[in-house]
Amino acid sequence: MSSEVERRLEAMFAEAPEPDPGAGEEALHRALRSLQPVAPPRRGLRTAVLALAAVVVLLVIAAGALAAAGALHVSLGAKARPRPAAAQLTLPMGANGIAAIVDGRLQMVTKGGFRLQGLPVSAVALSPHALFVAAGIGNSLIAMAPDGRRAWSHPAGGKVVAIAWAPDGLRIAYVVDAGRHFVLHVIYGNGIHDNTIDRSVRAVRPSWRADSLAFAYVGGGGRAVVYDLGHTSHRVADAALPVTHVAFAPTGTKLAIATPSSVVVGGKTVIKAEVEALGWLRGRLAVAAKGFAPENIFFFAPNQASPRGYAAHGFVAAVTPKLVVVRNGPKVFAGRTTLLSVPRNASVGDVQVG
Amino acid sequence: MREPSDRDLVRRARRGDREAAAGLFRRYWRDAWRAAYAITGRRSLADDVAADGFERAFTALGRFDDRRPFGPWLHRIVANRALDLLRAERRLSDEELPDTPDLAPAHAAGDRSLLASVAELQLERRVVVVLRYGVGMTPKQIAEALDLPVGTVNSRLARALEQLRESLEVEHVE
Numbered sequence: 307m308s309s310e311v312e313r314r315l316e317a318m319f320a321e322a323p324e325p326d327p328g329a330g331e332e333a334l335h336r337a338l339r340s341l342q343p344v345a346p347p348r349r350g351l352r353t354a355v356l357a358l359a360a361v362v363v364l365l366v367i368a369a370g371a372l373a374a375a376g377a378l379h380v381s382l383g384a385k386a387r388p389r390p391a392a393a394q395l396t397l398p399m400g401a402n403g404i405a406a407i408v409d410g411r412l413q414m415v416t417k418g419g420f421r422l423q424g425l426p427v428s429a430v431a432l433s434p435h436a437l438f439v440a441a442g443i444g445n446s447l448i449a450m451a452p453d454g455r456r457a458w459s460h461p462a463g464g465k466v467v468a469i470a471w472a473p474d475g476l477r478i479a480y481v482v483d484a485g486r487h488f489v490l491h492v493i494y495g496n497g498i499h500d501n502t503i504d505r506s507v508r509a510v511r512p513s514w515r516a517d518s519l520a521f522a523y524v525g526g527g528g529r530a531v532v533y534d535l536g537h538t539s540h541r542v543a544d545a546a547l548p549v550t551h552v553a554f555a556p557t558g559t560k561l562a563i564a565t566p567s568s569v570v571v572g573g574k575t576v577i578k579a580e581v582e583a584l585g586w587l588r589g590r591l592a593v594a595a596k597g598f599a600p601e602n603i604f605f606f607a608p609n610q611a612s613p614r615g616y617a618a619h620g621f622v623a624a625v626t627p628k629l630v631v632v633r634n635g636p637k638v639f640a641g642r643t644t645l646l647s648v649p650r651n652a653s654v655g656d657v658q659v660g
Numbered sequence: 661m662r663e664p665s666d667r668d669l670v671r672r673a674r675r676g677d678r679e680a681a682a683g684l685f686r687r688y689w690r691d692a693w694r695a696a697y698a699i700t701g702r703r704s705l706a707d708d709v710a711a712d713g714f715e716r717a718f719t720a721l722g723r724f725d726d727r728r729p730f731g732p733w734l735h736r737i738v739a740n741r742a743l744d745l746l747r748a749e750r751r752l753s754d755e756e757l758p759d760t761p762d763l764a765p766a767h768a769a770g771d772r773s774l775l776a777s778v779a780e781l782q783l784e785r786r787v788v789v790v791l792r793y794g795v796g797m798t799p800k801q802i803a804e805a806l807d808l809p810v811g812t813v814n815s816r817l818a819r820a821l822e823q824l825r826e827s828l829e830v831e832h833v834e
Contacts, residue, residue, distance in 0.1 A: 319794035325693035333711035
C-alpha cells in the first residue's frame, strides 16, 4: 500500500524542473556524434565464427586429454588483477602543492594538508599556488579547491589528455581526445564559458604566456601556434616540424619550442639534441637532452649564451619553475628531496609542483 | 501513424540512422535529465550527466541486447554516471560534499521540505528513491540497473522511506 511519503515523493518528482532546451540540443548533437554504426551480421561471418568456435572446442578437448595424460599442465581461474601503484608523495620545501599521475592514478598533496591518492585520471594540472586542481576524469574536466568547497565538472566530449592553467588562474586550456583528432578548448577557471579554439591539434600540453593573454599549443600539422585571447588570433611560430613541446618563459614573452632534434627560441636554434623535457627554471631555459652523457640537462642564460650542462642522474620527468624533477628507478626526486616513491615499473606523468 | 517501438529505433540507430537515434533521444532525454537532476541536485551536473549518459549509451548501442527495454538500460547508465561523478567529487574533496540543490521555482513552490530531506539521504539510498519514484522503475528493474540484489534495493528503499518519514515528522513537530 502506498504510504503518504511515497505519494508525496511521486508528486514531488512529477513537479521536478524541466531541462533547458539548449542543454537538450547540445546533448543531442553530442549523442549523435557518438553513434557508431554496426554492420548487420553476415552469414559468412557467422559461419567463420562457428568454425572458429569448433576449432576452439577441439583444442580444449585435446588440451584436456594432454592434461589428463600429464603432458600438459593447465591452470584455470581468474588472473589476479594488478594492484594500483602505491606511491609515497612528499611536498618539496617552499612548494604549495605537488601532483602527478602514477599508473593512471592521481597522487596529490598540498601545503594545507590536502592529500588525494588513487583517483583514476587522464590528465591533471595545478592552478597557480596549488589553490585548485583540474583533472580529466572519464569524459569530463573536473576542478576542485583542495578544501572541497568549490567544485565543478564540465562535459569534455572525450578523454582530456592535457591541461594547462593560466598563470592568473582565470582560464584553463585543455586538449580532448575526440576520437580521430584532438580538440583544444579554453574554459574559465570557474567552469563556465567553454570555447573551442582549434578542432585539430596534437596531444601536447599547451603553455601559457606570463600575462595569461596568450598561450602556445601544437596544431594538427605539428606546428607551434600562439593563440592570442585578446585578438582571438592564431599565429604560427617559426620552427621545424613536428613540434613536441612548447614552453613560454614565466616572465616576458619568450617561447621555447622543441622538435625531435632541436630547441628553438625566438627563431634561433639554441641546441641540437633529442629533447626529453623542456621548461624554464628560475628564469633560465632548461633543456633535458638525450645522448649527452654525462651531462644531460642544459641551462641557458637569458641572453642564450653558451649553456651550462649538468648530470641529472636519471630521466628528467619535468622542469618546473623551481625544480627539475628526475626519475631514477622507483624514485622521483628534485635535488636531494625524494618527491615520489613508486613501484619500479610504474608510469609517472604530468608531474606538477605549484 | 503508429509510433515506432524502442526496439525498432534501437535497431535503426545501430545501423547509423540518425533520425532513429534522435527519436530515442527525444523520447528519453527529459526522463534521463530529471533522474540526473534528482540524484545530483544541480542543474549543471544534470546537463553533464544526462548528456554523457546518452553519449555512452549510443557508443555502446552495438552491444545492447535489444530484447531488453531501452529505458532502464539508459537510466542505469545515467544513474551510474551520476554516482561516479558525485563519488569523484567526494574523493576529490576527501570529505562528504554538502549537497546544495539549486531549487528550481517549480520546487520552491512545491514540496520543498521533502526535496531537502531527499537531498540529505545517503547517495546510495537517494538513487534508489529517484529511480523508484522519479523514474517509475520497479525494484527488480532498479536491481538490474544498479547491479544489486533485489533485497538490497528493497532494504535501501525501506530505510530511505523511514528516514524521510522521520525527518518530515520532526519538521512537523517543530
